[in-house]
Amino acid sequence: MRPPPWTLALFLAVATSARAGDIRILPAEEAGRAEASGLAREALDLRPARRWAVAESPRFRVWAADVPAAVRTVARAERWSATLSGTLGLPGLEDRATVVVLPDADAWARFLARAGLREDSVALHSGRGTILLYEADGWDGHPDRLPHELVHHLLRQAFGRDVPLWLDEGLAGLLGWETVRREAEAQGIRLVRRLAAPEPDRLLPLNALLSVRTLDERPESAMVFYRQSEELVRRLDRRIGRDRLAQWVAALCGPDAISLETLLRRDHGYKDQDLMILDEAVRALSRTPGDVD
Numbered sequence: 001m002r003p004p005p006w007t008l009a010l011f012l013a014v015a016t017s018a019r020a021g022d023i024r025i026l027p028a029e030e031a032g033r034a035e036a037s038g039l040a041r042e043a044l045d046l047r048p049a050r051r052w053a054v055a056e057s058p059r060f061r062v063w064a065a066d067v068p069a070a071v072r073t074v075a076r077a078e079r080w081s082a083t084l085s086g087t088l089g090l091p092g093l094e095d096r097a098t099v100v101v102l103p104d105a106d107a108w109a110r111f112l113a114r115a116g117l118r119e120d121s122v123a124l125h126s127g128r129g130t131i132l133l134y135e136a137d138g139w140d141g142h143p144d145r146l147p148h149e150l151v152h153h154l155l156r157q158a159f160g161r162d163v164p165l166w167l168d169e170g171l172a173g174l175l176g177w178e179t180v181r182r183e184a185e186a187q188g189i190r191l192v193r194r195l196a197a198p199e200p201d202r203l204l205p206l207n208a209l210l211s212v213r214t215l216d217e218r219p220e221s222a223m224v225f226y227r228q229s230e231e232l233v234r235r236l237d238r239r240i241g242r243d244r245l246a247q248w249v250a251a252l253c254g255p256d257a258i259s260l261e262t263l264l265r266r267d268h269g270y271k272d273q274d275l276m277i278l279d280e281a282v283r284a285l286s287r288t289p290g291d292v293d
């Protein structure tokens, strides 16, 4: 059977960018939804098998509503995960991850309801190598969905569950946006990000922020935690320098992790006063509405 002409066009377009000679398109029936994790199957069951398109690269298998979306997403996942693992100083991925891209916000809402997940979620990483998200038009809304989840995925592959929650979400927030902002800039588009500013009395002291182990079910509390975690990581990144990011992240993760306070006192000369300044600076930054560079 002749392939549709756009299949060839896509291959050519992708082949000229990132090593996409490694990308192949699979018939959905052959891709084997049985091997997908529980959450991925919940999402895949929302559409009949024949209505999924599947594209595969060495490190990702992407299920999407059509071939262009599957190929675009698998090429981005390969390119962005390579950049992000370089920034984080982490090894490349070994196991192939599954990415399921739901076609729109309605399908995403149906998936969240079916899986019993928080309705304000815009994407998620299952912890078992599965990333789920939906694709919005252009750069609107949350264009950082995929790189945000890729950061969680890379950290989980490298350190297992031994990643502090503030660091996991703070890095995903900071580096996820950095990734899409650069990509948009390369296309001559300036992305503007709007960040919610929590009420001052909802902000957490630094010690409380560092000790959070699970995300609050209430969306407003989760929003405060996301914002403060990202401001803390941004402040540390700027103070310590991007060239040392991989080093301090590795010190805080894994079975031999040290605490942030130990790291700052031992390696960066912080005293009580500096920790108080950091605490106040993170809360002040988190109260600032509007865009963040």
Ligand SMILES: [Zn+2]
Residues within 6 Å of the ligand: 148, 152, 168, 169, 172
């Ligand atoms: Zn996250």
